[in-house]
Amino acid sequence: MAGSKYAYVRNFELPDPLLPGTFLVFRLDGHSFHRFSTEHQFTKPNDVQALMLMDHAARDVMEEYKDIVLAFGESDEYSFLLRKSTSLYNRRESKICSTLTSFFTSCYVFHWKEYFPDSPLLYPPSFDGRIVVYPSSREVRDYFSWRQADTHINNLYNTIFWALVQQGGKTTTDAHAALRGTVSSQKHEMLFKSFGVNYNEIDARFRKGSILVRDIEDVSHKPLKWKKNKAKTKINLLHCDIIKDEFWDARPHLLE
Numbered sequence: 001m002a003g004s005k006y007a008y009v010r011n012f013e014l015p016d017p018l019l020p021g022t023f024l025v026f027r028l029d030g031h032s033f034h035r036f037s038t039e040h041q042f043t044k045p046n047d048v049q050a051l052m053l054m055d056h057a058a059r060d061v062m063e064e065y066k067d068i069v070l071a072f073g074e075s076d077e078y079s080f081l082l083r084k085s086t087s088l089y090n091r092r093e094s095k096i097c098s099t100l101t102s103f104f105t106s107c108y109v110f111h112w113k114e115y116f117p118d119s120p121l122l123y124p125p126s127f128d129g130r131i132v133v134y135p136s137s138r139e140v141r142d143y144f145s146w147r148q149a150d151t152h153i154n155n156l157y158n159t160i161f162w163a164l165v166q167q168g169g170k171t172t173t174d175a176h177a178a179l180r181g182t183v184s185s186q187k188h189e190m191l192f193k194s195f196g197v198n199y200n201e202i203d204a205r206f207r208k209g210s211i212l213v214r215d216i217e218d219v220s221h222k223p224l225k226w227k228k229n230k231a232k233t234k235i236n237l238l239h240c241d242i243i244k245d246e247f248w249d250a251r252p253h254l255l256e
């Protein structure tokens with residue numbers, strides 16, 4: 001059927017395929033969550049309910065999109081790794097990015113009440129999304145190492161910062177000043193000497209972030225291939241190291 005005389009405008013919509021045979025990393029981040037967390041009175045420095053809600057929404061995304069093999073979450077962000085061979089939405093960038101961002105946001109709102117039964121949503125939260133294309137497993141591993149290192153740096157800083165303010169009675173300005181120029185070992189020492197806190201004993205969820213990994217359940221069927229999504233898989237939530245080799249060596253299928 002011939003279109004109307006207006007149909008030519010369709011030609012202005014340009015295709016936006018992502019390079020085939022590359023790893024896709026989709027990351028979303030809460031929009032203005034500094035304000036959102038303040039208005040909804042999130043616990044400082046870490047609100048375990050808020051983090052669990054993020055994990056729940058991310059798991060929903062992975063249940064819906066089987067080509068996501070790994071996800072990493074911290075603070076108001078989540079990163080998702082799509083397997084190299086994915087043909088999701090014909091690898092159209094804006095389709096993948098907008099649909100996944102929208103679905104995650106809906107799930108976040110949908111489950112809000114389960115995690116904050118006494119604190120109704122005061123306004124609708126939103127998330128931004130982006131997709132980065134990585135050519136090889138090296139960059140993918142470095143990407144996830146980057147996010148986990150970021151989690152560690154931020155969490156160490158925030159933990160000592162809020163201890164100085166909440167228990168130490170310092171103003172936020174004084175707490176920032178006290179930490180200026182300190183290295184990691186000094187922060188550990190301050191935390192231990194002034195507040196009796198051994199950083200390494202803090203909840204691993206806060207120190208390592210959240211890892212959602214699609215593990216192959218039936219390991220008797222080697223080699224571990226996805227085989228067109230036919231392998232029986234299970235999504236596990238971990239708070240472990242993903243920088244060292246151990247995590248990846250145990251799961252060669254993630255970078256297939």
Ligand SMILES: Nc1nc2c(ncn2[C@@H]2O[C@H](COP(=O)(O)OP(=O)(O)OP(=O)(O)O)[C@@H](O)[C@H]2O)c(=O)[nH]1
Nearest residue numbers: 030031032033034037042043044045046047075076
């Ligand atoms: N109290 C508390 N605040 C949190 C928690 N997780 C995230 N936040 C807040 O969310 C912010 C997230 O940082 P960003 O994503 O860099 O900043 P943003 O305000 O969301 O701004 P944009 O992402 O640029 O829109 C943090 O700076 C905190 O203020 C939490 O567990 N507890």
Ligand SMILES: [Mg+2]
Nearest residue numbers: 029030031033
């Ligand atoms: Mg944000």
Ligand SMILES: [Mg+2]
Nearest residue numbers: 029075076077
């Ligand atoms: Mg953020």
